[in-house]
Amino acid sequence: MWNQIYDPLHSPVLSTIAAAVPVVTLLVLIASGRVQAHIAAVIAVIVTNLITIFVFTMPVNMSIRASILGIVTGFFPIGWIVLNVIFLYQVTVTTGRFELLKRAVGGVTEDRRLQLLLIAFSFGAFFEGASGFGTPVAITGAVLIGLGFSPLAASGLSLIANTAPVAYGALGTPIQGLASVTGLDPYILGAMVGRQLPFFSLIVPFWVVWAFAGWKAMKDIWPAILVTGVSFAIPQFVISNYVNPWIVDIGASLISMGALILFLRVWQPRQLWLSPALRGRDESAATMAAAKPLDKTPLTSGELFSALLPWIIVCIVMLVWGNGAFKTWANSIFVWNYPVPELHQMINKMPPVAPGPTKEAAVFGFTYLSFTGTGMLIAAIISGFLMGVGPGRLLTEYGRTIRLCAISLITISAMLAIGTLTRLSGVDATLGLAFAATGVLYPFFGTLLGWLGVALTGSDTSSNILFGNLQKITSQQLGLSPILMGAANSSGGVMGKMIDAQSIVVASTATNWYGHEGTILRFVFWHSIVLACLVGVLVTLQAYVYPFTALVLK
DSSP: OEEOOSOTTSOHHHHHHHHHHHHHHHHHHHHHSSSOHHHHHHHHHHHHHHHHHHTSOOOHHHHHHHHHHHHHHIIIIIIHHHHHHHHHHHHHHHTTHHHHHHHHHHTSOSOHHHHIIIIIIIIHHHHHHHTOTTHHHHHHHHHHHHTTOOHHHHHHHHHHHSSTTGGGHHHHHHHHHHHHHHOOOHHHHHHHHTTTHHHHHHHHHHHHHHHHHOHHHHHHTHHHHHHHHHHHHHHHHHHHHHTOSSSHHHHHHHHHHHHHHHHTTTOOOSSOOOOOSOSSOOGGGGGOOOOOOOOOOOOOHHHHHHHHHHHHHHHHHHHHHTOHHHHHHHHHHSOEEEEOTTTTTOEEEOTTTSSSOEEOOOEEEEOGGGOHHHHHHHHHHHHHHHTTOOHHHHHHHHHHHHHHHHHHHHHHHHHHHHHHHHHHHTHHHHHHHHHGGGGGGHHHHHHHHHHHHHHHHSOHHHHHHHHHHHHHHHHHHHTOOHHHHHHHHHHHHGGGGGGSHHHHHHHHHHTTOTTOHHHHHHHHHHHHHHHHHHHHHHHHHHHHSTTGGGGOOO
16 A cells, blocks of 8 residues: 655655656647657656656556556547547548538638638537547638638638637547546536536637627628527537537537528628638738639539438437446446556545545446447448448558557557556645645636646647646645536636647648748737636636636536
């Protein structure tokens, strides 16, 4: 039995500095731009082991076993979701269904402002919900470029729009990651996030159009913007609070797209906005190549159904897989819980972090059938067969997808190894005790901690894994709700998504504007800062001020 130690150097300042070394190492390596994320994550895992063993006196075998547990948990269930979502996307591209989908979405309206609402916000939110991890920015950026937007407009506005849905991205992967390191119920965490982000689901559509065309042009289409925001925000709240956190983005985005398309049948702006460039100075407009004319041939009902079929199947399967009754049934058939030898219940969390010595669980739960990623794989296989793709071709595409996702899977697993190890070693508890010194301001700065984590790691999931348990510990020390601050880490983090290096590179690649990443960053940076601070203000109100406090779940 080993007891966690929170002040191993007998100096709160020095112990906090030592505890910060693993996270600082990871963030500095990534922020430098000279080390790829997966290599930085592996280096950080090694550094974390050295700190936990030689500073925090964690036994070597426990440190290594905790790292391995985190690596495996990183793939199942988190990496498993990403792999199979990208597999489905690859199949739709190779069969030509994605090109049909692009025509269907891009042909709804010629007004650039309305195209932004439909594609960058609503359509992008669907792909955030289905896959996340840069996919929505790549897809919406490419679609907007195809419609004739300038590179800076297509990339920068895709990044800003891809904020409100991020916390539920990749079928709720950030919520799953947050729950895995905090031990809190993912359904409650998802519901709490759903009491924060809907406010910003109303704001962001207005914000995107304003950033693109200015205040007056935004006011001219306010009815359409309001329809888009409300039809996303309300389902986001309802699904997250009364269904599950896995299908929030998919459900809300489909409703938002449908509502906007129907609204445009009865309402149109008095004057079309046809400029493809940002208002004011847009240096990318001069670099634009002639856009490939969009095929405006109306899709037949058969072509439209063919384009939508894979995503209809995803919705149906995910509704089943997200149901609690199904999970109970599936886990009764196939479940394997593996208590890690010499680690499970062999570590005591100690005061002041816990009221008394409390044993830490270290169990790998392999509930394969009920994993969300398994549902995605089944949906992809069904879709492939219905699109006429044979077993051999599906296997070939799956092999290609594994090669495509390999680096991302390594990164995710290494990130979770760091999160698991810092939790079991008490390293994050030491950091949490230090953050408690911010006192009444912690709800604001704790939210910005989530923003910083995403800005530097490129992932709300990674930020939640790194800082989730720290948020829980600090909030408990300050008498705040750990559910509130755990959710705040994710909600604040979404505003950092637009400035992380990975997303900016994806955006510049998708829009064929290589070498201009600095310009994109300068455009989106202040939008990110202001929106993150607004989230921090909301969380502070929820922590202290009625009636906002009534929104906090127990």
